Amino acid sequence: MFENLTTRLGTVLDSIRGQGRLTEDQINAATRELRMALLEADVALPVVKEFIERIKVRAIGVEITQSLTPGQQFLRVVQQELTQTLGGVAEPINLRAQPPAVILMAGLQGAGKTTTTGKLALFLKEREKKTVIVVSADVYRPAAIEQLRIVAGNVGVEWFPSEVGQNPIAIAEAALAHARKTYADVLIVDTAGRTTVNEDMMKEITALHGALNPVETLFVVDSMTGQDAAKTAKAFADVLPLTGVVLTKVDGDSRGGAALSVRQVTGKPIKFMGMGEKSDKLEIFHPDRIATRILGQGDMLSLIEETTRKVDQEKALKFAEKLKKNKTFDLEDFREQMAQVQNMGSMEAILDKLPGGAQMKAQVAKANPEKQIKRSVAIINSMTKQERKYPDLIKASRKRRIAAGAGVEVQAVNQLMRQFETTRDMMKKMAGGGMMKMMRSLAGKMPPGMMPKR
Amino acid sequence: MSENSGFLTKLRAGLNKGDSFLTRDLGTLFSGDKLRDDAIEELESRLLMADAGIEATTWLIERLQSEVNAGRVKNEKQLRAVLKKFLVELLSPVSKPLVIPPFIKPYILFVAGVNGVGKTTTIGKLASRLKKEGKTVLLAAGDTFRAAAVQQLTTWAERADVPILSQGEGADSASVIFDAVQSAKSRGIDVVIADTAGRLHTQAHLMEELRKIKRVVQKHDPYAPHEVLMVVDATTGGNALTQALQFHEAIGLTGIAITKLDGTAKGGILLAIARRMALPVRFVGLGEGVEDLEPFDAEAYAEALINP
Numbered sequence: 001m002f003e004n005l006t007t008r009l010g011t012v013l014d015s016i017r018g019q020g021r022l023t024e025d026q027i028n029a030a031t032r033e034l035r036m037a038l039l040e041a042d043v044a045l046p047v048v049k050e051f052i053e054r055i056k057v058r059a060i061g062v063e064i065t066q067s068l069t070p071g072q073q074f075l076r077v078v079q080q081e082l083t084q085t086l087g088g089v090a091e092p093i094n095l096r097a098q099p100p101a102v103i104l105m106a107g108l109q110g111a112g113k114t115t116t117t118g119k120l121a122l123f124l125k126e127r128e129k130k131t132v133i134v135v136s137a138d139v140y141r142p143a144a145i146e147q148l149r150i151v152a153g154n155v156g157v158e159w160f161p162s163e164v165g166q167n168p169i170a171i172a173e174a175a176l177a178h179a180r181k182t183y184a185d186v187l188i189v190d191t192a193g194r195t196t197v198n199e200d201m202m203k204e205i206t207a208l209h210g211a212l213n214p215v216e217t218l219f220v221v222d223s224m225t226g227q228d229a230a231k232t233a234k235a236f237a238d239v240l241p242l243t244g245v246v247l248t249k250v251d252g253d254s255r256g257g258a259a260l261s262v263r264q265v266t267g268k269p270i271k272f273m274g275m276g277e278k279s280d281k282l283e284i285f286h287p288d289r290i291a292t293r294i295l296g297q298g299d300m301l302s303l304i305e306e307t308t309r310k311v312d313q314e315k316a317l318k319f320a321e322k323l324k325k326n327k328t329f330d331l332e333d334f335r336e337q338m339a340q341v342q343n344m345g346s347m348e349a350i351l352d353k354l355p356g357g358a359q360m361k362a363q364v365a366k367a368n369p370e371k372q373i374k375r376s377v378a379i380i381n382s383m384t385k386q387e388r389k390y391p392d393l394i395k396a397s398r399k400r401r402i403a404a405g406a407g408v409e410v411q412a413v414n415q416l417m418r419q420f421e422t423t424r425d426m427m428k429k430m431a432g433g434g435m436m437k438m439m440r441s442l443a444g445k446m447p448p449g450m451m452p453k454r
Numbered sequence: 455m456s457e458n459s460g461f462l463t464k465l466r467a468g469l470n471k472g473d474s475f476l477t478r479d480l481g482t483l484f485s486g487d488k489l490r491d492d493a494i495e496e497l498e499s500r501l502l503m504a505d506a507g508i509e510a511t512t513w514l515i516e517r518l519q520s521e522v523n524a525g526r527v528k529n530e531k532q533l534r535a536v537l538k539k540f541l542v543e544l545l546s547p548v549s550k551p552l553v554i555p556p557f558i559k560p561y562i563l564f565v566a567g568v569n570g571v572g573k574t575t576t577i578g579k580l581a582s583r584l585k586k587e588g589k590t591v592l593l594a595a596g597d598t599f600r601a602a603a604v605q606q607l608t609t610w611a612e613r614a615d616v617p618i619l620s621q622g623e624g625a626d627s628a629s630v631i632f633d634a635v636q637s638a639k640s641r642g643i644d645v646v647i648a649d650t651a652g653r654l655h656t657q658a659h660l661m662e663e664l665r666k667i668k669r670v671v672q673k674h675d676p677y678a679p680h681e682v683l684m685v686v687d688a689t690t691g692g693n694a695l696t697q698a699l700q701f702h703e704a705i706g707l708t709g710i711a712i713t714k715l716d717g718t719a720k721g722g723i724l725l726a727i728a729r730r731m732a733l734p735v736r737f738v739g740l741g742e743g744v745e746d747l748e749p750f751d752a753e754a755y756a757e758a759l760i761n762p
Contacts, residue, residue, distance in 0.1 A: 036508060042691030045503045109714065109742075110570025110687060114601075140742070142574075142609030147602030150623075154601070195717035222570065226505035226691020228719035235718070249569060252654040254693035277569070277599070 027059050030074055041255030041294045044230035047264045055081055079291055085260060086287035091269035093120075094243065095128070097215035100179040100187045104212055105246075106205055106236060107220035109193030112248035114144065116220050116274055117190040118151035119282035120246075123272075125157055130185035135160035135175035137168035137208060138192035148190055155279045158184070168192070168204060169211050176212060189214070196235030206239050218271070220246045221262055229258035230265045237266045247285065248274035259290045329427040331388040334420050335380045338373050375408060379416050382406040391420065464740050464748060476500055476537065476759045489527055494519055504722030505691050510729035514540055538760045544725060545752035550734035552681060552709060552749070554589065554645060560638040561645045562671060562678040566664060566705065567685035568697055569652030572713035574603065576685050576739055577647050578610025579747035580711075585616055589644040594634030595620035596627045596667065599651040607649055613744050617643075627651065627663065628670040635674045648679070655700030664705050683709045683736060686727070689719040695730055702733070713739035716746070724755070 031052050038048045059077050095101040103120065105113045114136070121132045134152050138144035145162055152159035160175040172189055179187040189212060194201035209217060219242050221229060236242060245262050250273040263270055273290075275281040322333075380388065382405030387393055394402070394417065403410045476497070483493035494515060501511040521527050521536050554561045565573050565580075574597070581591045593611050595618060597603035604620045611618035619634040631648045638646045650667065653660035671678045684707050686694050701707055715721045715738050724735065735750040 039502055040508060040692055042505075042693070045499055108689065108717065110572055112570055141606070143602040143605035146605045147600070150601035195714070197716070197718060222687075222689070224568070224687075224690050224693040224697075226689060226694075226719070226723065227503045228505070228689040228717070229691075231718045232689070249654060251656065252568065252693065253656045253696060254691070257691065 024060055027056060027074075030059075031056055034078060037295065038257060038260075041257035042224075042226045042229070042261075043257035043294065044227050044261035044265070047230060047261045050264070051081065051085065051260070075295075079288075079295065082260070082291035082294060083287045086263055086290055087269045087285075088287060090284050090286060091244070091271055092284070093124075093271055094216055095124075095130070095186065100133070100176070100184045101216070102176065102179075102212045102214035103186065103188045103216040103218060104209060104214040105188065105190050105218055105220055106240060106242075107193060108195065108222075108232060109141075111193065111220045111222045112246075112274055113193065113220045114138075114147050114151060114190050115277065116218075116246050116248060116272075116282070117148060117188050118155050119274060119279050120272070121152065121157040121186075121188055122155035122279050123282050124186055125155070131183075132157040132186045132188060133160055133175065133179050133182070133184045134158070134188045134190065135171060136162055136190045137171050138190060139164050139166060139168055139171075140192045144190075144192065151279070158182075169207055172208055172212050187212075196232055202235070202239050209240055214243075216243045217241060218244050218246050219262070219266065219268070220248060221258055223247045223250045223256040223258055223273070224252055224254040225258040227261075230261040233262040233265045237268070242266055242268050244268050244271040246270070246272045246274065247290075250290075251275045251281070255294050256290050257294055260294060329424045331380050331383065331391055331420060333427075334423060335377055335388075337423075338377055342370075342373055375406070375412065376416050376419070379403075379406045379408060379413055391417070464746075476504070483530075483533070489522055489533070494522065501722060501725070504720040505726065506722035507692055507695070507726035507729070510544065510722075510725040513729055514544065514725070534760050538756050541725075541756035541759065542752055545728050545755060548728045548731075548733060548735045549750055549752035549755075550709075550736075551751075552683075552734075552736045554584075558677075558680055560592070560635060560643050561680050562635060562675065563645060563647045563681045563683060564650065564667070564679040564705070565647065565683050565685060565711075566650050566701055566707075567652060568654050568687075569600075571652065571685045571687040571690075572739060573597075573652060573685045574606050574610060574649055575742065576683075576711050576713060576737070576747065577607065577649055578614055579739065579744055580737070581610070581616045581647055582614035582744045583747060584645055584647075585614060590642075591616040591645045591647060592634055592638045592641070592643045593618040594631045594646055594648040596631045596649045597651040598623055598625045598627050598630060603649070603651065610744075628667040631667055632670050632674070635671060635678070639674070655697050655704075661700065661704040664701075668705050679705075681709060682707050683711055684733075685711045685713055686723065688712050688714045688721040688723060689717060690723060692726070694723050695726060698727065698731055698733065702731075707733055709734050709736040711735075711737040711739065711747075712750075715739060716741045 034055065035048055035052055038051065039045065043051070055078055058081065059074055093103075105117055107113050117134055121134050124130045124132050134148060134157055136145045136148040138148075139162070145164065149159045149161075160178055162171040162175075168191070175187060175189065189208070191205060191208060192201070194205065196202060217240055219233060219236050219240075221233065225232070233245075245266065245268055247256070247259050247262075247270055250256065259270060270285040270287075272282050273285050275283050379402060382402045383394070387398065387402075394413075399410050399413045403413050406413075483490050483496060497518065498511055498515050501514060502508070506514070517540050518527075518536065527533050527536055565577055567573050577593060581593060584591050591614075593607060593616060595604045595607050597607070598621070601623070604622060608618055608620065619630065619637055621630050621633070627650060631646075634646050634648065637643075648667075648671075650664065651660075653664070655661065668679065682705055684698060684701050686697065690697070698707065698710065710727065710733050712721055712724060712735060721738070727733065727735070737747050738750050738755075740746045740748060
């Protein structure tokens with residue numbers, strides 16, 4: 001339904017391709033697209049504006065590394081900034097307080113506070129080996145207390161009874177006293193959902209905070225929330241000293257721009273995300289995952305990273321220099337290139353990470369590119385050094401010998417030679433005319449769908 | 455009209471809290487009798503910040519721009535009039551109230567949506583509204599999954615003073631609703647409102663369950679359900695559209711109810727939905743009280759936004 005950022009940036013990036021630097025105009029065009037993509041991902045407008053400014057400052061004048069196109073470098077800057085804005089690294093829950101450590105849950109109606117309370121109780125019980133007591137101070141919503149009782153029973157933690165008609169603060173104080181008496185490690189207090197415009201309710205949550213002095217005050221927010229996320233988060237942060245955020249319903253397909261808004265507005269780390277309705281579906285928040293998701297990227301960026309890591313930069317540089325100096329490209333170089341491709345991992349693994357890669361995978365599977373590369377390398381290995389350096393030497397008799405050596409038919413050797421010649425021509429062009437020309441000539445030769453969209 | 459103006463008052467109170475996201479300080483957008491240069495951009499930002507989405511915003515802004523270019527927007531009053539005209543144009547196609555014809559009995563109404571949007575609350579309010587209109591209503595506690603969902607609906611049934619049929623947690627949702635329709639038939643009840651568990655539209659097996667409920671109920675009446683109401687939380691962003699499309703694909707929606715319009719979210723998502731889908735917006739939820747559900751009226755909504 002939504003275009004992903006790569007498609008959005010497609011035309012903009014095409015114009016950048018083949019140039020060593022990003023100019024200010026190109027950055028501006030790219031950031032306009034980025035702005036739209038972020039808005040579509042429900043990032044709040046003020047947050048988008050600020051974010052774009054930071055990207056501009058970073059992106060203008062960024063040198064482009066050898067193996068990457070400027071467009072991808074731009075994406076990398078965006079992704080790094082996003083991850084950074086989302087908190088960089090995961091932050092654990094803080095229980096460093098004299099027991100019982102109190103955790104207060106707050107948020108709008110329907111954000112998932114009660115479900116999260118249950119999940120968090122289970123998380124602390126199983127992973128941190130804590131004794132946990134939960135209590136509901138929601139005396140408003142029908143059956144809210146009952147819901148927590150059932151959830152607590154399901155995850156096997158103690159539920160402190162409360163009733164409609166009681167004062168929420170009295171409930172909290174009684175629960176705290178009980179937790180102290182029974183030497184519980186953690187007390188989680190679930191509260192009623194409240195809209196931030198309801199002053200009485202906001203006063204109530206402040207009073208609850210005052211009575212409990214919690215070590216963690218968690219703001220629970222639905223990852224599907226739109227522009228309102230920023231306003232709501234701010235209103236809660238204004239009356240409550242929040243210590244963290246829980247993002248819920250992340251198993252849906254929203255882009256989760258709310259995460260960025262809330263993090264930016266409150267300045268507090270997102271500690272957990274709810275990934276499903278079952279009690280064990282609570283995960284520690286990974287900023288990078290949400291970052292790629294907001295961009296609609298698939299795992300494109302980890303693919304780019306992998307490429308940067310695996311392509312031997314030094315060798316690539318040497319190769320380019322040699323090509324420029326001698327203007328020759330021999331079979332040794334051809335073999336070297338193929339080895340580089342092999343290094344990047346199986347074609348299938350690469351395709352898996354591309355958006356829309358699944359269909360391509362089916363097509364590629366028939367051609368079996370890995371087997372072909374292996375065979376080509378074997379044929380080149382069966383040649384003499386001289387043959388590799390001066391490929392024109394290879395005539396019928398030599399071909400028969402090479403075929404026998406590699407265990408293939410003579411036709412396969414012919415095929416390889418043709419492939420080599422095409423590549424050599426391309427390389428010559430590249431040495432003369434730059435990437436842009438080569439990309440164009442390549443566009444006709446690649447199977448449909450393999451080229452980036454224009 | 456008296457009911458209409460009641461809606462207007464409530465909308466104004468709930469939606470704007472004294473200032474409309476769209477027309478706040480509208481006068482400041484003018485310098486003398488000219489619209490300021492950045493006025494259009496400011497209005498665009500306001501629409502985007504109300505979750506109107508890029509498509510509806512672009513639609514509105516383009517029309518507004520051409521009016522401005524034609525020299526028809528010279529003062530605040532004209533701007534308000536123009537804005538209202540376009541808002542009504544955008545919203546009136548989806549402003550179709552729910553009509554329950556007397557010849558369908560029982561009229562079967564499904565309520566569906568993602569988790570935590572306010573399905574159960576909406577059902578409670580809707581039941582009370584229908585009862586006031588003189589209809590007999592039976593609630594079917596089809597949310598058998600979430601803890602205490604049945605109790606929550608039971609409380610609402612008591613508040614609205616309507617009967618409820620439930621089988622408790624873990625029962626088969628389709629069978630609960632099937633039984634409810636059966637019972638409504640024999641008791642001669644007018645409307646059956648079936649609650650369903652909240653489900654994310656991405657979970658294929660849960661969407662399949664919805665289809666099953668529909669199939670099973672169709673054994674009673676091949677035309678059932680007569681209304682499939684999807685509940686959307688006004689604070690939801692662009693994902694509301696995806697939700698609507700997926701639910702529509704699964705069981706065929708016939709209407710939408712938008713809840714939580716009394717919070718800080720201004721429900722710009724209404725504009726996005728109106729622009730993208732031909733689904734009637736049946737009701738808007740404006741609070742937690744049993745009275746806080748009103749039929750949607752495009753004219754009144756636009757009026758509340760323009761003249762707070």
